[in-house]
Amino acid sequence: MNESEERLIQKAKAGDKDAFGKLVKKYHQKMLYVAYDLMGNYEDAKDLAQETFLRAFIKLSQFQERAQFSTWLYRVLYNLAIDTLRRKKRTPVRSLEEIITGDLDRKSKIPDSVMYLPNERVDQEELGRQINEALDHLTFNQRTAVILRYYHQKSSKEIAEVMGCAESTVRIHIFRALAHMKKYLGEYKPG
Amino acid sequence: MKSCKFEKLLPDYLQDELASEAKRQLEVHLETCEHCTAKLGELADIHQILSSRQRQEPGKELMRDYRNYLRKYFPGKLSPVSILKRSESWWNDVFHSQHFTLRIAKAVALIIVGVFIGKFIFVSSVQAPRIETVARARMPGYAITPADLKLMNDYFVKSEILLLAIENWQGDTGADSTDLLFDKKIAQNLLLHSQVIRHQATQLYDSDLISFLNRMELLLLEISNVDNEELFTAFKEAKKIIKETDLLQFNKQFQNLFVKSELNNI
Numbered sequence: 001m002n003e004s005e006e007r008l009i010q011k012a013k014a015g016d017k018d019a020f021g022k023l024v025k026k027y028h029q030k031m032l033y034v035a036y037d038l039m040g041n042y043e044d045a046k047d048l049a050q051e052t053f054l055r056a057f058i059k060l061s062q063f064q065e066r067a068q069f070s071t072w073l074y075r076v077l078y079n080l081a082i083d084t085l086r087r088k089k090r091t092p093v094r095s096l097e098e099i100i101t102g103d104l105d106r107k108s109k110i111p112d113s114v115m116y117l118p119n120e121r122v123d124q125e126e127l128g129r130q131i132n133e134a135l136d137h138l139t140f141n142q143r144t145a146v147i148l149r150y151y152h153q154k155s156s157k158e159i160a161e162v163m164g165c166a167e168s169t170v171r172i173h174i175f176r177a178l179a180h181m182k183k184y185l186g187e188y189k190p191g
Numbered sequence: 192m193k194s195c196k197f198e199k200l201l202p203d204y205l206q207d208e209l210a211s212e213a214k215r216q217l218e219v220h221l222e223t224c225e226h227c228t229a230k231l232g233e234l235a236d237i238h239q240i241l242s243s244r245q246r247q248e249p250g251k252e253l254m255r256d257y258r259n260y261l262r263k264y265f266p267g268k269l270s271p272v273s274i275l276k277r278s279e280s281w282w283n284d285v286f287h288s289q290h291f292t293l294r295i296a297k298a299v300a301l302i303i304v305g306v307f308i309g310k311f312i313f314v315s316s317v318q319a320p321r322i323e324t325v326a327r328a329r330m331p332g333y334a335i336t337p338a339d340l341k342l343m344n345d346y347f348v349k350s351e352i353l354l355l356a357i358e359n360w361q362g363d364t365g366a367d368s369t370d371l372l373f374d375k376k377i378a379q380n381l382l383l384h385s386q387v388i389r390h391q392a393t394q395l396y397d398s399d400l401i402s403f404l405n406r407m408e409l410l411l412l413e414i415s416n417v418d419n420e421e422l423f424t425a426f427k428e429a430k431k432i433i434k435e436t437d438l439l440q441f442n443k444q445f446q447n448l449f450v451k452s453e454l455n456n457i
Binding site: 015016017018020021024028032033036037042043045046049050053054055057058059061087127128131146149150151155156168171172174175178179181182185 | 198199200201202203206208233234236237238240241242243244245246247249250253254256257258260261262264265266398399401402405406409412418421432435436
């Protein structure tokens, strides 16, 4: 953590909103992006990122300087995202058959648009849509781990701090997530 | 399905995240394990697809709303150096444009704005109504009307009722849902007034008071915007916030101050 950031945090902890405002300025874009990656749309992402900063200001006394401030912010956002999703009950409803059969052949659940991808070049927008769709089929923890790793360049250790779990658990989340995504994006060959 | 204890390390290997010893061991293992070699190939494809994804950018309007909202709570004043830098670049933009007519137009616009601001300051300094000041000794620069004072006092009294109600709430799920709904209404009502109160508070330049009002507003938002089914969780969270931020104590402190000010004023 650089010195000026440390000083700003100390001031903010003492109730200086201007100091916290400078931290907000530094991280607001990053938080909006991670919120978007988790929620899948900017409207929800905006609400989530806003709430993250408000909550972070209230809970700032709990922040201990041995962690990075940005990682701590990610953690606040992650916890709020869980609450938000719980409220929205956004998790797709699973059919009785799926629940009974457990590890059902996922191909039967894959929408046609994802199943029959053209082998030729898929443009960025389409690829982005397909990746988002594949991400939507992961559990929230798997999605978070993948997003933090691939889009926010966080190490397993940092992701573990954000999610409040062991590094080995993060590795399992990422491994399973990639394996699931392979089933969804399997037809698409990169390059 | 066959699995191997090394396969969980493959994503880290692809990201070059493994420590050198673990990486060496895995590479030795890959020479003999067909399962892991095949998995590595599959994961490498996904790894590449994920890495090539470009995030859609947010709309300008959304970005503006987002920043404005955050600025409202956390102004984050610019440092003198950045103000200087900004004015320098603005000055360059205005007076070093390539087109002469554009430079003239900008200069004229600047003069008009200057005249307008000057006139506004002059008129407001002459015509500004005399504001009755109270509690000046307690807070230098304090200027607020008795009506404002009454409004603030009212806010603090109602806030205290709400804070006490939440603090004393025992957390029973079923029996007190009517009380929670009633408290939610109080919170919504207070939230309606909080903008006005904040405006008054900024006139006092008292950072403690503004900080208290901000915390209070966050608490009110927590309760007001929640669905009725989620009230229980929201109140639990609110109770925690009150405890952690000493809101009741601050409320009492400011309430005492305003009651005294109001009495002195009478």
